[in-house]
Amino acid sequence: MTETEFHSAVDAVLARIENAVEASDTLDVDLEAGILTVTCPDGTKVIVNRQTPNREIWVAARSGGFHFTSREGEWRDTRSGAELFASLASIIASQGGESVAFG
Structure with a gap:
């Protein structure tokens, strides 16, 4: 995959994450300079950002840090193989107490 x-x-x-989280009544989302921050009702944050040198998407949450790489058209966790949107839905439900559907 090229940098572009x-x-x-x-x-x-x-954009897909931002659109899904914006539908929430209790979560706040901010996308600025390629860093997406989801703020949960208790003030904790889930942060999603790009790591260009590694060609990865990184997620930081209370439960830990996760690295996702593109494999066969899907973003997969480099350790567990879990899919990005499924992982985010689980992380946000656990940390923010709300179900988010990424459709």
Whole structure:
């Protein structure tokens, strides 16, 4: 994946996350300079950002840090193989107490 392709792919992922979380009544979302921050009702944050040198998307949450790489058109955790949107839904439900559907 070229750098341009990577940036386009990540921009689409961040927009999809932002749109899904914006539908929430209790979660706040902010996308600035390629860093997406989801603020939970208790003030904790889930942060999603791009790591261009590694061609990865990184997620930081109370439960830990996760690295996702594009494999066969899906973003997968480099350790567990879990899919990005499924992982985010689980992280946000656990940390923020709300179910988010990424459709």
